[in-house]
Amino acid sequence: MPAVKDLNDRSRAILQQVVETYLETGAPVGSRFLSQNLPLTLSAATVRNVMSDLEALGLLAAPHTSAGRLPTDAGLRLFVDGLLEVGDLSEEERRAIETQVTHSPTANTVEDVLRDASQLLSGLSHCAGLVLAPKAEQTLKHIEFVAVDSGRALVVLVSEDESVENRMIDVPRGLTPSALMEATNFLNARLRGRTMADATEVIQSEIAAQKAELSTLTQRVVEAGLAVWSGSDGTSAGTSTSDPLDRSLIVTGQSKLLEDVSAMEDLERVRLLFQELENKADLVQLLDLAQDAEGVRLFIGSENQHFALSGSSVIVSPFMDESRRVVGVLGVIGPTRLNYARIIPMVDYTAQVVGRLLR
Numbered sequence: 001m002p003a004v005k006d007l008n009d010r011s012r013a014i015l016q017q018v019v020e021t022y023l024e025t026g027a028p029v030g031s032r033f034l035s036q037n038l039p040l041t042l043s044a045a046t047v048r049n050v051m052s053d054l055e056a057l058g059l060l061a062a063p064h065t066s067a068g069r070l071p072t073d074a075g076l077r078l079f080v081d082g083l084l085e086v087g088d089l090s091e092e093e094r095r096a097i098e099t100q101v102t103h104s105p106t107a108n109t110v111e112d113v114l115r116d117a118s119q120l121l122s123g124l125s126h127c128a129g130l131v132l133a134p135k136a137e138q139t140l141k142h143i144e145f146v147a148v149d150s151g152r153a154l155v156v157l158v159s160e161d162e163s164v165e166n167r168m169i170d171v172p173r174g175l176t177p178s179a180l181m182e183a184t185n186f187l188n189a190r191l192r193g194r195t196m197a198d199a200t201e202v203i204q205s206e207i208a209a210q211k212a213e214l215s216t217l218t219q220r221v222v223e224a225g226l227a228v229w230s231g232s233d234g235t236s237a238g239t240s241t242s243d244p245l246d247r248s249l250i251v252t253g254q255s256k257l258l259e260d261v262s263a264m265e266d267l268e269r270v271r272l273l274f275q276e277l278e279n280k281a282d283l284v285q286l287l288d289l290a291q292d293a294e295g296v297r298l299f300i301g302s303e304n305q306h307f308a309l310s311g312s313s314v315i316v317s318p319f320m321d322e323s324r325r326v327v328g329v330l331g332v333i334g335p336t337r338l339n340y341a342r343i344i345p346m347v348d349y350t351a352q353v354v355g356r357l358l359r
Helices: 009-025 031-037 045-056 075-084 091-102 111-124 177-191 196-208 216-230 254-256 265-280 278-290 340-357
Strands: 128-134 140-149 152-159 165-172 247-252 295-300 310-321 326-335
Touching: 009 031, 009 045, 009 075, 009 152, 031 045, 031 091, 031 310, 091 111, 091 196, 091 254, 111 128, 111 247, 111 254, 111 326, 111 340, 128 254, 140 177, 152 247, 177 196, 177 216, 196 216, 196 247, 254 265, 254 326, 265 278, 265 310, 265 326, 278 295, 278 310, 278 326, 310 340, 326 340
Parallel strands: none
Antiparallel strands: 128 247, 128 326, 140 152, 152 165, 295 310, 310 326
């Protein structure tokens, strides 16, 4: 695909006018309209010749032989990357986003905050709002080791929400009941009210500093219990970023996609998008790609294999925790005819607000 620098002034001006008009109206753009509205003085015949050249480059396409031109996905990408003038949010828009995300009366949990952010983006963009984040870790209430046979023990973990999980661990043969009780008491004194990740860090720090007054056998039980719950023993414990079931995926505002449907082909694209949104594994894989990006990332039409059928655009941005570690992605999905200049800074700022709030 050519870059903006490969186009001359006339080609750049005509491509920009075609894309901006298409984003505003959704209709093919003709040479007569362009010759009357371009900042350059060009005849309709000259405009037609330039449009033919842009079509040969794969940047424009004619939906019908006698119609004007529409931008292709490649033309939209070139426009967004090299010709789009992204505006900044006004102070009023920034305050509105912060107020709705940080002061929502329904935001009692992290998931509530993320759902509010998704609904906010859906309302502002008239698209579907998306948020992907690790499932919130539960704080812990109680742990207990129960001997099963001479070489194994059952670990019972109770969270503050009263959910219970059980795991089997290997223990030294001949371990006494008193050693299991010592391990239970040691862990319960340090994990209550903490997540497993926080508790593990505290306990491992104590053991490394030799502050934990434990017998050798009891220390091995404690370390085995921590390993199986943190997943460092090779099991699938803990949050796995590759497993969609271990991610919290929030999609809101699908009905917004129907608000600007004006033709049967538009309705068919929205129907296909609804079908694609139902495949959450594909959506998780797509959003995972954005976690490696700095700032906003765009996937336009056919360049996005997961949503190629509906020809949709996805605009997403990662958000970070206090360690500047990416913990999730939020954004919007809708037709390729989006107001990119307005939605890009909106998604970017909302991700910043959510990151600050989670910190």
